[in-house]
Amino acid sequence: MTLALPSIVSASAGDLASGAQFDAVIAVYPSVSEELVSAFSSITAYTAIDKSFGSSLTLVADQKVAGGRLILAPTGSLTGDSDDVRKFQEITKAAMKRAISAGAVAPLFYFPANIVADNEDYSHFVEVSLLGALAACFDPIDVREHYEKIGKTYTVQKIGFHAAGVEFSAERLAFVNAIxxxxxxxxxxxxxxxxxxxxxxxxxxxxxxxxxxxxxxxxxxxxxxxxxxxxxxxxxxxxxxxxxxxxxxxxxxxxxxxxxxxxxxxxxxxxxxxxxxxxxxxxxxxxxxxxxxxxxxxxxxxxxxxxxxxxxxxxxxxxxxxxxxxxxxxxxxxxxxxxxxxxxxxxxxxxxxxxxxxxxxxxxxxxxxxxxxxxxxxxxxxxxxxxxxxxxxxxxxxxxxxxxxxxxxxxxxxxxxxxxxxxxxxxxxxxxxxxxxxxxxxxxxxxxxxxxxxxxxxxxxxxxxxxxxxxxxxxxxxxxxxxxxxxxxxxxxxxxxxxxxxxxxxxxxxxxxxxxxxxxxxxxxxxxxxxxxxx
CATH class of the missing domain: 3.40.630.10 (Zn peptidases)
Structure with missing residues (x-):
């Protein structure tokens, strides 16, 4: 009937490394920070020569991360008067599309610690981020019927996520799936x-x-x-x-x-x-x-x-x-x-x-x-x-x-x-x-x-x-x-x-x-x- 969802799995920090079960890492963050550079040393050379590096959606080769693909997905400011959680949804949707176009079938979303501190406006930022990613790998029934005729298949099999410092229960994941x-x-x-x-x-x-x-x-x-x-x-x-x-x-x-x-x-x-x-x-x-x-x-x-x-x-x-x-x-x-x-x-x-x-x-x-x-x-x-x-x-x-x-x-x-x-x-x-x-x-x-x-x-x-x-x-x-x-x-x-x-x-x-x-x-x-x- 409707298109089956990719499996969504909670990952660990260790899964960011190459050779793990994922084939791309998507880092979601407001701006480039020391923690981000520490997690992905490959971007050091880029930040040294480009002060704006990491301020827009970017794919870089990094053999130290899963799949050798690192996608930088900045949300931009999260503390302004008009900022809201949609910034996560928008960037994860765009990043997921970029990962698919790069050939990834099992990307892992990574959120650094304290990304939103204790801001209650972002209490469900992980759920919203996952919904953005899921939106990027779905087409309505009329499109799927056409793809079936021409033999095109859907490639995304799994979506992983690791939000440092965030406890994400099975109930919260079930809620995302149900929505x-x-x-x-x-x-x-x-x-x-x-x-x-x-x-x-x-x-x-x-x-x-x-x-x-x-x-x-x-x-x-x-x-x-x-x-x-x-x-x-x-x-x-x-x-x-x-x-x-x-x-x-x-x-x-x-x-x-x-x-x-x-x-x-x-x-x-x-x-x-x-x-x-x-x-x-x-x-x-x-x-x-x-x-x-x-x-x-x-x-x-x-x-x-x-x-x-x-x-x-x-x-x-x-x-x-x-x-x-x-x-x-x-x-x-x-x-x-x-x-x-x-x-x-x-x-x-x-x-x-x-x-x-x-x-x-x-x-x-x-x-x-x-x-x-x-x-x-x-x-x-x-x-x-x-x-x-x-x-x-x-x-x-x-x-x-x-x-x-x-x-x-x-x-x-x-x-x-x-x-x-x-x-x-x-x-x-x-x-x-x-x-x-x-x-x-x-x-x-x-x-x-x-x-x-x-x-x-x-x-x-x-x-x-x-x-x-x-x-x-x-x-x-x-x-x-x-x-x-x-x-x-x-x-x-x-x-x-x-x-x-x-x-x-x-x-x-x-x-x-x-x-x-x-x-x-x-x-x-x-x-x-x-x-x-x-x-």
Missing amino acids: EVGRRVAKDLGSPNCERMTPIKFAEYVQEYFKSQSVVKTSVIEDINVIEKEYPLLHAVARCSLSVPRHFPRVVKLEYRSDEPSKVKENLYFVGKGVTYDTGGADIKAGGVMRGMSRDKCGAASVAGFMATVAELKPKHVNVTVFLGLVRNSVGSNAYVSDEIIYSRSGKRVLVGNTDAEGRMVMTDPLCQCKELVLADRKAGNNAPARLFTVATLTGHAIRAYGPYGICLDNGPARKANVSPRIQAGGHILGDPFEVSTLRREDYAYVAPGAASEDVVQANDKASTATARGHQYPMAFMSIASGLDSFGLDKEKKDQIAYTHVDIAGSAEELSGTGFSLPEVTGNPVPAFAATFLL
Whole structure:
């Protein structure tokens, strides 16, 4: 299914020497130090004639180290106000690529002692470094399928690491492996083009992957009539695609339950936007902005990836339920259009304002279903705190506001529970940074009904980038249209439901690609979610 991980092994200082089990040594450090020169005497001659030696990624021949290859991988400053652990991820990814191009199949990463002293911002720098290295030796499923056709194989067999003075337990290594498994699933689903990963093929991949994961229960709704009845807003988006059988929608449900219910501290519910291609619908994306819309499925891809991480770790303290709304927003004579009024699952009348605001339509009815499941659980006596999430590459405004970072917004109960700051803190230590945004009264005012024929307005007629609070007000819409607005702070605490919206438009893929190519899918926010809810 997804590409198997290289084995990751903890090494000793002795493994740095030639003749050991590795064929390259990659030294990661902020700047050239006496300790580095002492560890690798071969660089003495270079530092003597070049004061800048070691300040950029460099490969040198050194017969005293494993494989005769020494790669110097400087992070640069780690103590500045804006420095963070991503510096490790970036340099180890680049160094791993360099090692592969040099022919190495078993590189060893070396971190000198006291590389980050006692800085808590870097408490997981080894994990982040390994994730950077692993990212360099992975290609998504469409690339692997091509390589299989031409007979190309993956060469990296093993990755070693030695962090002087750092105790790195088997549990920490298992955590790295689990995150990378999740990122690989997310990349497999999020990266391929819209025909390789249609809603049907997306669902098939998920079914096939979790078939071997007995701790996760998988179900798929294929019946169009059932989808229309249970998820009417999602069905409206998919309506135009129904003339093309291979583009038919799917709704996937994944369930993980702790095998020790008494230890469960949180019930987590995730809804992922899986728009496998977004033409904008009748409000078509014109002027070249449709390009890249095969990546509009990365919300669903990332929560499926997070569930893969959950399946690896089998946590005792959480239950996790995931819904994936998988559709294609096509354009044609049967497309849903602005001015339509459509009843949501909760019975709210939705006035469509812009068919290119399809993501909130796709997620609202599954979000309503999550609300129903929470209420059913409470009625059955399961009173562990429930946390609901919508996860999507939802708005260009998110990128305009915050650039390459994920964004999270809380409703009142989620704010009281500190959910978004937790995600921000978790992402910070694992190199998957988040910004915390705020849901305001203006967001509800924007979507308030203006006529007796509607209960909520889906969107205005402008792009989110041209709309004030363009990444915030969609959450207000989803809250109202799903009925979650009836479970806010104005209710007794036992009746409140925490809901957090996560917009990953800026972080699900790199902001730019090479030349005219599409950017690389990152697999985020799998690391942030793992650090927040599983660590």
